Amino acid sequence: MAPARDSGPTAYQEMFVIELRARREMAGLSRNKLAEALGCTPQWIAKVETFEKPPSEGLADDLDTYFECHGTFRRLWEKHIEVRKRGLIPKGFRPLAEAEPDASQLSIFAPLLIPGLLQTEEHARFVFESEQRADKVEEVLTLRMERQRIFARANPPWLFVLLREAVLRDLHACVRVGQCKRLLDMMAEPNVAIQVIPTTARVFQGGGYQLLSFDASADVAYVDGVSGFGQMLTEPPDVRRLNMLFNMIRSTAMSADDSGSFIRSIMESV
Numbered sequence: 001m002a003p004a005r006d007s008g009p010t011a012y013q014e015m016f017v018i019e020l021r022a023r024r025e026m027a028g029l030s031r032n033k034l035a036e037a038l039g040c041t042p043q044w045i046a047k048v049e050t051f052e053k054p055p056s057e058g059l060a061d062d063l064d065t066y067f068e069c070h071g072t073f074r075r076l077w078e079k080h081i082e083v084r085k086r087g088l089i090p091k092g093f094r095p096l097a098e099a100e101p102d103a104s105q106l107s108i109f110a111p112l113l114i115p116g117l118l119q120t121e122e123h124a125r126f127v128f129e130s131e132q133r134a135d136k137v138e139e140v141l142t143l144r145m146e147r148q149r150i151f152a153r154a155n156p157p158w159l160f161v162l163l164r165e166a167v168l169r170d171l172h173a174c175v176r177v178g179q180c181k182r183l184l185d186m187m188a189e190p191n192v193a194i195q196v197i198p199t200t201a202r203v204f205q206g207g208g209y210q211l212l213s214f215d216a217s218a219d220v221a222y223v224d225g226v227s228g229f230g231q232m233l234t235e236p237p238d239v240r241r242l243n244m245l246f247n248m249i250r251s252t253a254m255s256a257d258d259s260g261s262f263i264r265s266i267m268e269s270v
Contacts, residue, residue, distance in 0.1 A: 009051050010087070012080035016055050016073060017048065023067045038062045054080070088140050090228020096210075097143075099220065099232075101150055105158040105213035107246050110167060111197075112208060112224075116144050117151075118161065118194075120182045123175040131227075151189075159186075161194045162249055164203075168196065168266045180267035187260055196259040201252035211243055219243070 009017075024034050031049070035042040040059070047053040060077035063069065089097055100106070100117075108115050114123060124144045128137045150157060171179055186192045197203055208224040221233040221242045233239060254262060 009054070010080050010083040012076050012083060013051070013054055016060070016076040016080060017051065019072065019076065020045075020055075020063065021049055023063075023069075027067075034066075037066055054084075084139075085143060088136065088143060090230075092225055092229040092231060095232040096212075096222040096230065097147065099212055099222075100147060102214055102217075103150075103157050103212040104215050105160075106210060107160040107213075107243075108208070108210040109162045109205065109246055109249060110208050111164045111203075111205060112167065114163070114167060114171075114179060114183075115161060115208075115210075117148055117159075118183060118186060119144065120175065120178045121145060123171075123179045126172060126175050151186075156189075156191055159192045160246075160250075161192075162197055162246070162253055163194065164197045165199045165262070168263060171266070177267050180263050183263050184260060184267075187256065187263075193256055194259060194263075195250065195253035195256060196262050197249065197253045203249050203252055205245070205249065209242055211239065211246060 024031070027034075029037075031042040031045045035045050038045075038059070039062075044053070044059075048055050048059065055073075055077055057074075057077060060073040063073040064071055067073075086094065106117070108117070113127075116124065119127070121141065125137065125141050128140055128144075132140055151159070168180070183194055187194050209221055211219060211221050213219045218234070218236065219239050221239045223231050223233060223242075225231060233242070253259070
């Protein structure tokens with residue numbers, strides 16, 4: 001039986017393989033000889049050349065060194081990874097993912113689920129395992145964790161989050177403690193405010209959204225959609241309307257201290 005091709009090789013991966021085959025054949029090297037020179041197995045070279053496996057960072061660097069390519073394979077590998085990541089992000093969600101790193105302030109209304117920027121790795125994996133193919137889970141999980149790096153930078157954005165009480169009560173037992181601890185840890189940061197909207201609050205907005213503010217450009221808003229089919233709003237009147245709605249919803253929320261106590265009670269109820 002023929003080996004299964006790597007699902008969806010990118011154009012840059014194809015260029016990588018074409019370059020690999022061309023240089024190997026020009027040098028008169030069999031896969032066995034090249035593998036011996038690189039310190040890997042010929043089976044690994046074969047899998048890369050037949051698209052059964054994507055190239056690795058280490059292979060790219062080794063090929064550049066061996067063939068004296070001055071970074072050709074490294075650049076192709078980096079572009080392949082960039083395109084691959086972009087392809088894993090739902091089309092409607094890409095504008096948000098691209099805008100987040102430049103935001104100076106994020107305001108998130110989350111009526112259905114803990115926002116991805118606040119999810120623990122265990123919680124994110126639990127979510128993705130229910131909606132992604134098994135061979136894609138680790139890749140999309142890595143992307144989600146990478147998004148959270150904006151809070152580790154020297155000047156992290158301000159973060160204001162409104163969570164419905166039901167979101168916390170519905171946390172699965174296997175992730176509840178870790179997720180609640182993550183929220184409490186975030187709330188201890190001076191640039192983060194998380195407030196809980198009680199079930200009794202007269203808030204009937206069915207969908208979540210977030211507002212993004214920037215130092216050098218106009219505010220925008222992202223409205224959540226099913227399976228990543230969200231929408232970025234850039235018209236000032238639309239953004240102002242959602243900002244006003246956010247403030248109205250916040251007026252019904254528990255105080256920061258009461259929200260922290262509530263989250264702690266959910267954590268300890270397991």
